[in-house]
Amino acid sequence: MPNSTLPNLPSAIANPITEDDIADYLANTPDFFERHADMLAAIQLTSPHSQRAVSLQERQANMLREKIKLLELRIMEMIRNVNDNTALSDRLLHWARTLFLNTDPATLPELMVAELADQFAVPQVGIKVWGVDAAYADAAFAKGVSEDARLFASSLTEPYCGVNTGLEAINWLPDPKAVASLAILPLRAGPIGSTAPAFGLLVLASPDAQRFNSTMGTDFLARIAELASAALSPLR
Incomplete structure (x- = not known):
């Protein structure tokens, strides 16, 4: 075989x-x-x-x-971001300048709210401040805040962004039912991240659920909170 x-x-x-x-x-x-x-x-x-x-x-x-086209698109995006950031910085400086030129502390919270809405196109803005001097204790911005809301404010080490879950701060806005997303900024002596007790809350709200979503960066909001806290110091 x-x-x-x-x-x-x-x-x-x-x-x-x-x-x-x-x-x-x-x-x-x-x-x-x-x-x-x-x-x-x-x-x-x-x-x-x-x-x-x-x-x-x-x-x-x-x-x-194709590679050149992609690079051109990235460069254009960078230019747009630079222009957007410049415009945003200009609006922030204008807002801060308006606050620090104010000479009447009693009108400061209302001015702060109006200028935020105008400069940054925020549909609704609200503010509450507690622990104020006796001269301002009867002002609308100093009343109507529960102890739970104060504890919640002090627990925030950075701005909170997310959907409307029925937090008490919603009721400080002109039209709570129209709120789909919001940003809550704790006001305290010291920078964002400080463990100092909060003495107020600044609320920004929008009917757009994505305007203040939980994934957005909060660095810019933190700067607003720090400037607002400094500007409100004469009330305390």
């Missing part, structure tokens, strides 16, 4: 060359296409924009144009 075992085959047949072997060879032999320059002109690739075959040079040119 003949032996069914295959004879020893040449290594090239027993171990065929794979695409990875070819890619590895070309990657490690940079002068290959210098010695075979005619192959570059003969290589045909499928265009990503159609089914027609294009040369390697044309495909590389298309890839380069």
Whole structure:
């Protein structure tokens, strides 16, 4: 009976060359296409924009144009962000200047609310301040705050942003039923993150559920809270 075992085959047949072997060879032999320059002109690739075959040079040119287009879009986005940030900073400075030029502490909370709504296009703004001097104890901004709300304010180490869950602070706004999202800014002596007890809350609200969503950054709101806290110090 003949032996069914295959004879020893040449290594090239027993171990065929794979695409990875070819890619590895070309990657490690940079002068290959210098010695075979005619192959570059003969290589045909499928265009990503159609089914027609294009040369390697044309495909590389298309890839380069796409990269340039992406870079241009990123640059334009950076320019827009710079312009937006500049405009935002200008509005913040205008708001702060208005507050510090005010000479009547009793009107300061109302002015603060009105200017925030105007400068930053916030549909509804509310404020409460407690622990004020006796001269301001009967003002609307100093009344109607529960002990729970005060404890909640002191527990915030940074501005809170999220959907309307029926917090007490909603009732300080002109139209609580129209609130879909809000930002609550604790007011305290010291920077945001301080453990000092809060002496007030500033509430920004919108009918847009995404205006003050829980994933947004709060650095800018923190600066507003710090400026507001400093401006309100004459009330205490």
